[in-house]
Amino acid sequence: MNALIVSPLLIPLATLVATLLARPSPRLVTALSLAGALALTAAGLVLVGLAAQGQILAAQAGGWAAPYGITLVIDRLSAAMVAITGIVGTATLVFALARDEDPARGRDFHPLVHGLLVGVCGAFVTGDVFNLYVWFEVLLVGSFALLVLGGGKRRLSGTVVYVVLNLVATMMFLLAAGMLYGASGSLNMALLARAFAAGEVPATAHAAVVLMLTAFSIKAALFPVFGWLPASYHVAWTPVSALFAGLLTKVGVYALIRLVTLFWPDAGVAHEVLLWVACATMLIGVLGAAAQVEVRRILSFHIVSQVGYMILGLALATPLALAGAVFYLIHHIVVKANLFFIGGIAARLTGSERLAAMGGLYARAPWLAILFAIPALSLAGIPPLSGFWAKFVLVKASLDAGAWIAAAVALVTGIFTLLSMSKIWNEAFLKPHPAGREGERSAAGMRPAVWAVSALAVMTVAIGLGAGPVMDYAVGAAEQLGAPAGYIAAVTGTGGR
Amino acid sequence: MEIIVSVTVGLLVAIGIWMLLDRGLLRVVLGIVVLGNGVNLAVFSAGRLDGRAAAFVTEAGAPALAANPLPQALVLTAIVIGFALFVFALAVLKRSFELHGNVETDRITAVAEKPAPDLPAPAAAQPATPASGAAAAATTTATAGTKPASPPAALGAGKGAAAGTRT
Structure with missing residues (x-):
């Protein structure tokens, strides 16, 4: 059992080492890398199967009981996040097999991706605040190197923004972790949650949590601290930006959900603030996207906007709203990574990612038009795709909670999202290519990219059509999040041997 | 002791933020280091500062004059991680200077805001690739x-x- 709990950490770590050792043979690196990603997906799915039975798995590092050992906890939310990380990671590696002239393509890419995945999975399974900081750092180091991979002025300038803002956020988090320990004497999330529930912590601990949530808000790109995201995501190599778009901000969202539900399970001032932040994030993100004229920049602003929906679910704090947030998280990672992939293919076929210089894709590659339509309509919330259910549940939860403004903002944002997607559709797909047939580029060697995109599109349709089981799982996850007692019992119940 | 440490932390953080707001990337990178050291010191102070005994727990319990060793361990971890990140930031600084010819942050970041360049023609397009x-x-x-x-x-x-x- 313990081996299974640590597998989300061990598999990418082992793959990282293996890909480094296999460096002389690029073919072997690719094979090992893909095998590692598939193994991570499999481990994630097994964990989802175990977590779906309603049990919370916990392991203590070195067999030391809760306050001394570092705790790893896997509940329904963590398990789902690990599985989806494996899936998006695999899709990214498959996409990267496609022929590409980008200098980032090469053997350095694979170890770095797995380094990033270790950090992401670690953040999802840890039950210790300081350990969460360490995983965030692991993730950051991987993401820094991936972002700048390939080099060049443009990538470097995006990296400068990304590095500075993320380091500042990380330092805020470290300071908050230190303050929290100084105030409460523990870093274990479950023990902290118990102390918070019993009212045994001084006001400084609450202040530390506020600082921590601010740091995570920067990581999750919430309004008003989202500026770094649209300034950096569009410069990276396509698979890298898709991986970032799918996973990285969502680690921040996960951390926000985890800490708020554990420390402040009852709606309070923080939830009120988060509600307004969520509304502003949704609206400003989507309006920012409206002003953009490049595919990846439009999509980057949509990440910001969509994160707002998840925070809306967290802010409302009702079981239905939390279920909506979890469902949104699962659906969004798949859809957003896929849209970045498709943007990359579209740019490859037309020779540019500026909408003005694109065109003619509908006539030339109708298959790509269908593959684009699925995630794009899902993002906007058109039934019966996955985004519809996610938005439907969140709007219903807002109306149930009497948050009329939030419900209105969510709906308006959906309409604007559709407008943005139709802008890409009109410009890149319907309009003829401005350079005529000369501007068209060959699609040779793009087959792996199409596989990755198709697989994610099938997942989007499957989540939409089979929304029942996914929603049941999300409701179960929300129940666990809404009642931290189960989490606390799972951690404190598993002592040393 | 507490007062000296808190004033130092406050000064370091203030200097760090002031340097982060500078226009030169060199100062920004150094600002990150100063800010990081301020934060490290703050975390260190969470474990009591007047520890005069080694924190060995015996059967009689922990010594009364011992400081809590956990924040010290945390700071060690944070310092090591901070080193790695600082080295990366320095590499970014060096490369920025090489590629952009200057280290003014607004001129560097403005490059990412320019319209995306067209992709190079794919190798398979023409026979003479x-x-x-x-x-x-x-x-x-x-x-x-x-x-x-x-x-x-x-x-x-x-x-x-x-x-x-x-x-």
């Missing part, structure tokens, strides 16, 4: 380099191909 052409040209220039009398046409092709791959 740029990639293989560049490779061939590179080999010709390499062999030409060994010989003192090199045909100027091969050198020109090599330059053109090199410029083509860079854009």
Whole structure:
């Protein structure tokens, strides 16, 4: 059992080492890398199967009981996040097999991706605040190197923004972790949650949590601290930006959900603030996207906007709203990574990612038009795709909670999202290519990219059509999040041997 | 002791933030270090500062004069991680200076805001592929380099191909 709990950490770590050792043979690196990603997906799915039975798995590092050992906890939310990380990671590696002239393509890419995945999975399974900081750092180091991979002025300038803002956020988090320990004497999330529930912590601990949530808000790109995201995501190599778009901000969202539900399970001032932040994030993100004229920049602003929906679910704090947030998280990672992939293919076929210089894709590659339509309509919330259910549940939860403004903002944002997607559709797909047939580029060697995109599109349709089981799982996850007692019992119940 | 440490932390954080707001990337990178040290010191102080005994827990319990060793362990971890990140930031700084010719943050970040460049033509588009052409040209220039009398046409092709791959 313990081996299974640590597998989300061990598999990418082992793959990282293996890909480094296999460096002389690029073919072997690719094979090992893909095998590692598939193994991570499999481990994630097994964990989802175990977590779906309603049990919370916990392991203590070195067999030391809760306050001394570092705790790893896997509940329904963590398990789902690990599985989806494996899936998006695999899709990214498959996409990267496609022929590409980008200098980032090469053997350095694979170890770095797995380094990033270790950090992401670690953040999802840890039950210790300081350990969460360490995983965030692991993730950051991987993401820094991936972002700048390939080099060049443009990538470097995006990296400068990304590095500075993320380091500042990380330092805020470290300071908050230190303050929290100084105030409460523990870093274990479950023990902290118990102390918070019993009212045994001084006001400084609450202040530390506020600082921590601010740091995570920067990581999750919430309004008003989202500026770094649209300034950096569009410069990276396509698979890298898709991986970032799918996973990285969502680690921040996960951390926000985890800490708020554990420390402040009852709606309070923080939830009120988060509600307004969520509304502003949704609206400003989507309006920012409206002003953009490049595919990846439009999509980057949509990440910001969509994160707002998840925070809306967290802010409302009702079981239905939390279920909506979890469902949104699962659906969004798949859809957003896929849209970045498709943007990359579209740019490859037309020779540019500026909408003005694109065109003619509908006539030339109708298959790509269908593959684009699925995630794009899902993002906007058109039934019966996955985004519809996610938005439907969140709007219903807002109306149930009497948050009329939030419900209105969510709906308006959906309409604007559709407008943005139709802008890409009109410009890149319907309009003829401005350079005529000369501007068209060959699609040779793009087959792996199409596989990755198709697989994610099938997942989007499957989540939409089979929304029942996914929603049941999300409701179960929300129940666990809404009642931290189960989490606390799972951690404190598993002592040393 | 507490007062000295808190004033130092406050000063370090203030200086760090002030440097982060500077226009030069060098100052920004150094600001990160100063801010990081301020934060490390703050975390360190969470474990009591007047520890005068080693924190060995005996049967009689922890010594009364011992400081809590956990924040010290945390700070050690944070310092090590901070080093790695600082080195990366320095590498970014050096490369920025090489590529952009200056280290003014707003001029560097403005590059990412420019319209996206067009993609290079894919290798499979034409039979005479740029990639293989560049490779061939590179080999010709390499062999030409060994010989003192090199045909100027091969050198020109090599330059053109090199410029083509860079854009």
